[in-house]
Amino acid sequence: MNMTKISAGFLPYKVINNELYFLLAHPGGPFFKNKDIGFWSIVKGEVESEENLLDTAVREFREETGLEPVKPFLELGNITQKSGKVVHAWGFKFDQDIKSFESNKIEIEWPPKSGNKINIPEIDRLEYFNFNVAILKVNQAQTELVRRLKSLLA
Numbered sequence: 001m002n003m004t005k006i007s008a009g010f011l012p013y014k015v016i017n018n019e020l021y022f023l024l025a026h027p028g029g030p031f032f033k034n035k036d037i038g039f040w041s042i043v044k045g046e047v048e049s050e051e052n053l054l055d056t057a058v059r060e061f062r063e064e065t066g067l068e069p070v071k072p073f074l075e076l077g078n079i080t081q082k083s084g085k086v087v088h089a090w091g092f093k094f095d096q097d098i099k100s101f102e103s104n105k106i107e108i109e110w111p112p113k114s115g116n117k118i119n120i121p122e123i124d125r126l127e128y129f130n131f132n133v134a135i136l137k138v139n140q141a142q143t144e145l146v147r148r149l150k151s152l153l154a
Contacts, residue, residue, distance in 0.1 A: 005085040008056040009044020010069055011076065011145055012094035013153070014128060020153060021128035022146055023094060024138055025064065028103065028124035030110055040137040042089055042145060043123070053088045064123050066102035070094055076148045081141040089142075091149040098126045 012023040024040040026032065032039055045060030047053060054073065061069045073090040080086050103121040110118045131150055135143045 005083075006047045006053075006088070007044045007085055008047055008053040008060070008088045009042045009090075010057050010061050010073075011042045011089055011091045011149055012069070013091055013149060014093065014095050019130055020150060021130055022134040022138075022149070023098065023126060023128050024134060025123040026125040026127070028121035029108060030118075030120075032124075037136055038138070038140055040127075040129075040134075041139050042087070042142055043126075044087055044089070054090065057088070057090055063104045065098075065126060066100075067096060067098070070096075074149065074152055076145050076152070079141050079144050081139060087142065087145075089145045091152070098128075101126050 014021050014023075023043075025043045026036075026040050043061050043064050045056060045064070047056045051059075057073075058069055061067065070092050073092050076089040076091055078086050078088040101123075103123040105119045106122050107117050107119050110116060129137055131146065134146050138146060
């Protein structure tokens with residue numbers, strides 16, 4: 001039985017000197033340590049059974065950043081990633097200081113198939129990027145979410 005994974009998340013933005021900047025997250029851990037272009041993501045996570053999509057986005061943003069999302073939320077629809085995962089997203093204006101963000105920790109097996117478990121932050125970096133840089137850095141399927149938010153705000 002094919003169970004499509006569904007995630008929900010946020011693409012925060014801010015405006016500096018009339019230019020839009022998008023907040024993206026870099027995954028933590030040794031596998032992603034030196035990976036950059038195409039590896040950043042919106043802050044998102046998998047929907048738990050019976051959980052509303054927007055509630056998932058709020059929960060994941062709090063867990064992965066330690067920060068509070070700010071209403072109003074702008075509906076960006078969904079995209080399907082290469083893995084088949086469907087990602088639902090919202091944007092919101094976010095001017096808070098992100099330097100103090102604190103991600104939750106997750107346990108992974110490292111190196112793979114070693115039986116050795118390590119704890120890593122789910123996100124190791126949060127950064128704002130302008131449109132041209134954001135569409136380079138973000139997961140390829142998620143570029144559509146960046147484009148949608150940019151056109152909604154145009």
